[in-house]
Amino acid sequence: MSAQAPHNTLLIPGPIEFDDAVLQSMSHYAESHVAPGFVKVFGETLTLVRKLFQSTNPTAQPFIISGSGTLGWDLVSANLIERGENALVLNTGYFGDSFGQCLETYGANVTHLKTPIGDRTPLEEVEAALKEKSYKLITLTHVDTSTGVLSDVKGVAQLVRRVSPDTLVVVDGVCSVGSEEIAFDEWDLDAVLTASQKAIGCPPGLSIVMTSGRAIQAAQSRKTPPGAYYASIANWLPIMQNYENNKPSYFATPPTQLVHALHTTLTQITADVPGRFAIHTEVSDKVKAAAAELGLKQLAARPECQAHGMTAMYLPEGLVPADVLPGLLKRGVIFAAGLHKEIATKYIRFGHMGVSVTDPKLGHVDNALAALKEALAEAKQAKGL
Amino acid sequence: MSAQAPHNTLLIPGPIEFDDAVLQSMSHYAESHVAPGFVKVFGETLTLVRKLFQSTNPTAQPFIISGSGTLGWDLVSANLIERGENALVLNTGYFGDSFGQCLETYGANVTHLKTPIGDRTPLEEVEAALKEKSYKLITLTHVDTSTGVLSDVKGVAQLVRRVSPDTLVVVDGVCSVGSEEIAFDEWDLDAVLTASQKAIGCPPGLSIVMTSGRAIQAAQSRKTPPGAYYASIANWLPIMQNYENNKPSYFATPPTQLVHALHTTLTQITADVPGRFAIHTEVSDKVKAAAAELGLKQLAARPECQAHGMTAMYLPEGLVPADVLPGLLKRGVIFAAGLHKEIATKYIRFGHMGVSVTDPKLGHVDNALAALKEALAEAKQAKGL
Numbered sequence: 001m002s003a004q005a006p007h008n009t010l011l012i013p014g015p016i017e018f019d020d021a022v023l024q025s026m027s028h029y030a031e032s033h034v035a036p037g038f039v040k041v042f043g044e045t046l047t048l049v050r051k052l053f054q055s056t057n058p059t060a061q062p063f064i065i066s067g068s069g070t071l072g073w074d075l076v077s078a079n080l081i082e083r084g085e086n087a088l089v090l091n092t093g094y095f096g097d098s099f100g101q102c103l104e105t106y107g108a109n110v111t112h113l114k115t116p117i118g119d120r121t122p123l124e125e126v127e128a129a130l131k132e133k134s135y136k137l138i139t140l141t142h143v144d145t146s147t148g149v150l151s152d153v154k155g156v157a158q159l160v161r162r163v164s165p166d167t168l169v170v171v172d173g174v175c176s177v178g179s180e181e182i183a184f185d186e187w188d189l190d191a192v193l194t195a196s197q198k199a200i201g202c203p204p205g206l207s208i209v210m211t212s213g214r215a216i217q218a219a220q221s222r223k224t225p226p227g228a229y230y231a232s233i234a235n236w237l238p239i240m241q242n243y244e245n246n247k248p249s250y251f252a253t254p255p256t257q258l259v260h261a262l263h264t265t266l267t268q269i270t271a272d273v274p275g276r277f278a279i280h281t282e283v284s285d286k287v288k289a290a291a292a293e294l295g296l297k298q299l300a301a302r303p304e305c306q307a308h309g310m311t312a313m314y315l316p317e318g319l320v321p322a323d324v325l326p327g328l329l330k331r332g333v334i335f336a337a338g339l340h341k342e343i344a345t346k347y348i349r350f351g352h353m354g355v356s357v358t359d360p361k362l363g364h365v366d367n368a369l370a371a372l373k374e375a376l377a378e379a380k381q382a383k384g385l
Numbered sequence: 386m387s388a389q390a391p392h393n394t395l396l397i398p399g400p401i402e403f404d405d406a407v408l409q410s411m412s413h414y415a416e417s418h419v420a421p422g423f424v425k426v427f428g429e430t431l432t433l434v435r436k437l438f439q440s441t442n443p444t445a446q447p448f449i450i451s452g453s454g455t456l457g458w459d460l461v462s463a464n465l466i467e468r469g470e471n472a473l474v475l476n477t478g479y480f481g482d483s484f485g486q487c488l489e490t491y492g493a494n495v496t497h498l499k500t501p502i503g504d505r506t507p508l509e510e511v512e513a514a515l516k517e518k519s520y521k522l523i524t525l526t527h528v529d530t531s532t533g534v535l536s537d538v539k540g541v542a543q544l545v546r547r548v549s550p551d552t553l554v555v556v557d558g559v560c561s562v563g564s565e566e567i568a569f570d571e572w573d574l575d576a577v578l579t580a581s582q583k584a585i586g587c588p589p590g591l592s593i594v595m596t597s598g599r600a601i602q603a604a605q606s607r608k609t610p611p612g613a614y615y616a617s618i619a620n621w622l623p624i625m626q627n628y629e630n631n632k633p634s635y636f637a638t639p640p641t642q643l644v645h646a647l648h649t650t651l652t653q654i655t656a657d658v659p660g661r662f663a664i665h666t667e668v669s670d671k672v673k674a675a676a677a678e679l680g681l682k683q684l685a686a687r688p689e690c691q692a693h694g695m696t697a698m699y700l701p702e703g704l705v706p707a708d709v710l711p712g713l714l715k716r717g718v719i720f721a722a723g724l725h726k727e728i729a730t731k732y733i734r735f736g737h738m739g740v741s742v743t744d745p746k747l748g749h750v751d752n753a754l755a756a757l758k759e760a761l762a763e764a765k766q767a768k769g770l
Contacts, residue, residue, distance in 0.1 A: 010415040015641065016413045026411040026642055029394040030402045032719060033589070066453045066590050067615065068637035102614040197638060204418070205451050205640030207588045228613050229487040230452065230459045252453035253582060254641070255590030256400065257411055334417060344418045 012336035013351035014198035034248035050264035053184035059213025072193025073102035078227035083107030094146035142176035148312035179309030201354035327375030397721035398736035399583035419633035433651035443599025453702035457578025462561035464614035468492030479531035527561035564694030586739035712760030
């Protein structure tokens with residue numbers, strides 16, 4: 001029995017439903033951010049982030065900072081690239097556009113490689129772009145929350161190392177970390193930024209960034225000072241190193257309750273990282289098969305481009321999200337409407353991550369699929385379709 | 386009876402002890418950040434921030450953003466001043482130094498007016514400085530957490546309006562909002578930045594900034610784009626306006642649980658804002674009288690320079706914080722060591738804010754004063770003083 005108040009099941013691509021223990025950690029009593037108890041928890045949480053990324057390289061460095069996932073873009077843009085340097089954005093939707101704007105704010109020259117909705121950037125196009133100009137960094141959205149498109153992070157990273165080895169590989173993993181495989185060291189990535197509230201299963205409010213030794217080196221060998229103060233790697237690096245070495249340190253007050261919640265969920269997740277990816281794949285396959293059976297096509301047409309923590313599905317011709325979402329809500333299930341502005345009224349999004357996936361006893365996914373079937377039938381009937 | 390797990394009483398100048406209802410709000414079940422229920426709560430919370438600042442001017446604009454108090458410095462420095470413009474920092478300790486660094490990161494020319502430890506900047510010095518150069522903005526730390534010095538915000542604001550009316554008046558209220566009087570409209574302030582975890586009585590993780598119409602105008606009439614992306618007023622302004630008008634809006638995912646907790650505490654505080662300041666003054670007077678009786682001198686020598694939410698006290702000659710803090714802890718009370726680097730080993734800090742002050746039945750302050758008396762006697766005896 002859950003200790004949580006009765007509520008509709010939140011199955012959007014983040015925030016997601018919480019495990020009871022995680023939510024209980026949020027109401028931890030008041031603690032000093034520099035007291036031994038909290039210093040230990042924060043230090044351990046940083047070490048758990050390494051485990052989450054399957055990283056053992058001691059030059060890699062995790063950051064946990066009070067902020068939304070968006071703050072990770074500033075951490076990258078204000079530290080890893082300088083005014084006038086080139087950035088290549090593999091743009092698979094809404095979040096590629098925004099990351100590009102953030103990079104431009106800090107003076108980068110941004111080139112977007114745009115792909116049709118539902119597809120990922122072909123490696124040949126990336127290779128051609130990399131051969132045309134010298135890029136300080138390349139960014140890709142691992143899972144685009146607006147479309148459910150999964151990018152080929154491993155393939156892009158391999159390509160970059162072959163064609164342009166000094167280019168930093170930056171992954172927006174807000175909607176992937178915790179549900180999609182990421183082998184940070186093995187894939188030789190330079191920065192993966194994410195947030196607490198999606199597949200990591202913690203309430204929103206933490207920006208989590210994993211960086212390579214190469215990225216830290218780039219930040220430390222800048223010719224110009226960092227472009228931001230709160231998002232400055234130079235300001236946070238000693239803090240993270242000290243906490244992980246069990247020493248209190250101060251730059252800004254960490255959100256102690258959220259850090260406790262992150263500690264709880266990462267302890268659960270890192271008990272079996274490959275198992276976590278496997279179950280997300282298994283449940284995703286089930287959702288996608290059920291959607292196909294209902295005649296719903298995914299935005300991401302090709303299976304290799306389909307995320308495992310969410311499914312973005314076109315509605316049948318003649319229906320808009322407002323025809324279907326209320327029918328789901330009536331059955332206790334919350335999905336999200338479309339977000340990609342060109343086609344927002346044509347599709348809905350189902351987030352299947354975290355406890356809703358790992359704890360089948362909750363029945364979240366089965367109930368959602370049953371509710372979807374009924375709500376669709378109801379909507380079609382109402383529209384005479 | 387509190388629902389909280391037994392723990393030592395946290396009486397540092399933030400984070401502080403929580404009211405049970407506030408802490409319970411932290412474990413609110415999962416919610417979409419754009420669902421009607423949360424949109425309403427976020428919108429109301431913004432309106433409560435106006436009440437907290439005793440502001441009714443519709444051109445004033447509150448911001449509530451996921452981040453630490455430090456992020457407020459970026460919001461000011463990246464939006465209200467442009468590269469090459471002048472900023473005057475009234476520097477009463479650690480936090481004036483850091484705010485200056487933040488302003489410099491975004492290209493401001495910073496002049497510090499430093500005062501001896503424990504004192505506030507004399508108005509004549511401020512006036513002389515304002516007459517010497519044209520300043521885009523002036524910053525002052527309302528209560529310097531490192532020293533417990535209270536600045537004369539009203540006096541400085543009046544002076545600025547008389548001598549240099551276009552200069553923006555920016556107040557670092559991280560350690561003052563909720564325990565010191567601030568009349569935002571009446572005092573004609575332009576920006577007050579604060580954080581959730583001090584006298585506001587919410588867990589850490591929210592940057593809260595109140596801005597005037599004049600400040601918004603300055604941000605909107607910049608000749609150059611804002612210096613930051615996550616800390617950009619242009620990016621957040623429509624979001625805050627939409628939520629307060631009960632419309633969902635997205636720039637970055639808000640920390641839903643923390644917003645619920647802020648809503649709960651601000652509902653409590655704004656039920657009687659003048660009463661809140663009065664009780665903080667009353668309890669502060671009691672603490673300061675008790676400290677004097679124990680022979681402890683404050684860093685802020687003059688009464689008008691003494692904060693009402695904390696007391697920074699010199700230890701007797703021969704004692705350092707490590708002689709006294711363990712004796713307090715043994716008695717269930719947590720004070721903070723010194724923070725101002727020149728004299729950090731010579732003093733301790735006692736935070737008396739929020740529920741520890743407003744709910745005398747908890748006995749926090751009385752117990753702390755008794756514990757301080759015993760711990761001091763014990764430490765003196767151990768040192769043969």
